[in-house]
Amino acid sequence: MLDIVLIGLNHKTAPIELRECLAFSKDETAAALETFKDYPAINEAILFSTCNRIEILMTAEDKSHAIVDAKNFLSTVKQVPPEKFEENIYIHHGDEAVRHIFRVASSLDSMVLGEPQILGQIKAAYYTATMKKTSGVILNRLLHRTFFVAKRIRTETGIGDHAVSISYAAIELGRKIFGTLEDKKVLLIGAGEMAELAVEHLIRNKAADIFVANRTFERAVEIANRFKGKAIRFEEITNCLQLVDIIISSTGSPDFIIKREHLKGVMRSRRNRPLFFIDIAVPRDIDPEINRLANSYVYDIDDLKGVIEENIEDRNKEAIRAERIVDEAVIHFRQWYESLDVIPTIIDLRKKMENIAESEIKKTLHSLNHLSDDDCRAIYKMTNAFIKKVLHNPTFFLKSNGCHGNKSLYLDITRKLFKLDD
Numbered sequence: 001m002l003d004i005v006l007i008g009l010n011h012k013t014a015p016i017e018l019r020e021c022l023a024f025s026k027d028e029t030a031a032a033l034e035t036f037k038d039y040p041a042i043n044e045a046i047l048f049s050t051c052n053r054i055e056i057l058m059t060a061e062d063k064s065h066a067i068v069d070a071k072n073f074l075s076t077v078k079q080v081p082p083e084k085f086e087e088n089i090y091i092h093h094g095d096e097a098v099r100h101i102f103r104v105a106s107s108l109d110s111m112v113l114g115e116p117q118i119l120g121q122i123k124a125a126y127y128t129a130t131m132k133k134t135s136g137v138i139l140n141r142l143l144h145r146t147f148f149v150a151k152r153i154r155t156e157t158g159i160g161d162h163a164v165s166i167s168y169a170a171i172e173l174g175r176k177i178f179g180t181l182e183d184k185k186v187l188l189i190g191a192g193e194m195a196e197l198a199v200e201h202l203i204r205n206k207a208a209d210i211f212v213a214n215r216t217f218e219r220a221v222e223i224a225n226r227f228k229g230k231a232i233r234f235e236e237i238t239n240c241l242q243l244v245d246i247i248i249s250s251t252g253s254p255d256f257i258i259k260r261e262h263l264k265g266v267m268r269s270r271r272n273r274p275l276f277f278i279d280i281a282v283p284r285d286i287d288p289e290i291n292r293l294a295n296s297y298v299y300d301i302d303d304l305k306g307v308i309e310e311n312i313e314d315r316n317k318e319a320i321r322a323e324r325i326v327d328e329a330v331i332h333f334r335q336w337y338e339s340l341d342v343i344p345t346i347i348d349l350r351k352k353m354e355n356i357a358e359s360e361i362k363k364t365l366h367s368l369n370h371l372s373d374d375d376c377r378a379i380y381k382m383t384n385a386f387i388k389k390v391l392h393n394p395t396f397f398l399k400s401n402g403c404h405g406n407k408s409l410y411l412d413i414t415r416k417l418f419k420l421d422d
Helices: 016-022 026-036 063-078 082-088 095-105 117-131 137-156 166-178 193-204 217-226 234-240 260-269 288-292 301-307 312-366 373-399 407-417
Strands: 003-010 044-049 053-060 090-093 186-190 210-213 230-232 246-250 275-279 296-300
Touching: 003 016, 003 063, 003 095, 003 137, 016 053, 016 063, 016 082, 026 044, 026 063, 026 117, 044 117, 044 137, 053 063, 053 095, 053 137, 063 082, 090 095, 095 117, 095 137, 095 312, 117 137, 117 193, 137 312, 166 193, 166 275, 166 296, 166 301, 186 193, 186 234, 193 210, 193 246, 210 217, 210 234, 217 230, 230 234, 260 275, 260 288, 288 296, 296 301, 312 373, 312 407, 373 407
Parallel strands: 186 210, 186 246, 210 230, 246 275, 275 296
Antiparallel strands: 003 053, 003 090, 044 053
């Protein structure tokens, strides 16, 4: 029987400096899944990489071997020595791996409890795995149940209520720095979902002009039109810094988009008016050294942890109900998972009964030449109904909890009683 194994690190176990070293872009994720096919110990695999976590969900016959392979994979692909991230890694298997992925998709393990973005990110990762054919029967079923559980929690609890999110937290910080966000000019760099949400919050707070920069200028124009702003080219970012008050950056760049040296002349021309950077990218887009400049404020994802206190109490209460739904879903998934062992025995048992019935019917019909075709079909139909009824209770017993933890014993007895392995 294959084991379900999850290995990963997140915002609770690893600082942003390490997470950005191990983060995968969308294209890198697709290429990485191809690499997994070279690891025979890993049967199925899905790779999740977001701002706050990098996780590999696998099935394996030898979980110890698969865990070693997964660590080697991260080290090789990202050129990071294993000892640099070994102590930051967590490993779950069986029920705990299932519970973990249910909790992650339901945002119970997020930096901001109840944030909705994570479910879309997991769906995208699963879609990539299905395209690369690295997700099979077990992970397909697990991810479909994951989406169902997340939707149920969102529907049946209030965990998504109240304005608490990374984007909201970032805007709250801006309000503290400026006093008011009214008439502040904004530069959006990149097209990340959280950055766009932050701009929406700013507009609701009566921010003024919105400038949009993206490596693909067409995309910048598209987003600028949505926010009734102005698209600029990447090369114009430094000049734009003289005009704006708030910069929100969320690109997939491996290097800093804005460095300390870019601001030397800018701050003089601004006459030291405050400049607020919200860096929601991993790896980071904004050089943290900019914080050393007077009236320059840089906040990255980890800095936002302290701002998400308001409204969190209500979500924590709803999380208790959500955890109960998760626990229930884990039990149901385990029952399906354990039934995978049962199915081959049930199929073999049915085949044995059908073969015996087929043989006996042929003998009987051979001596009853006077029967019509309709009569023969009726006999076959009656025999199939008989087999179904005879096997109904044994099948139900083997599939259900009637085995009381001794499923393997009952399966062995069934195979021996009916000589299914002869």
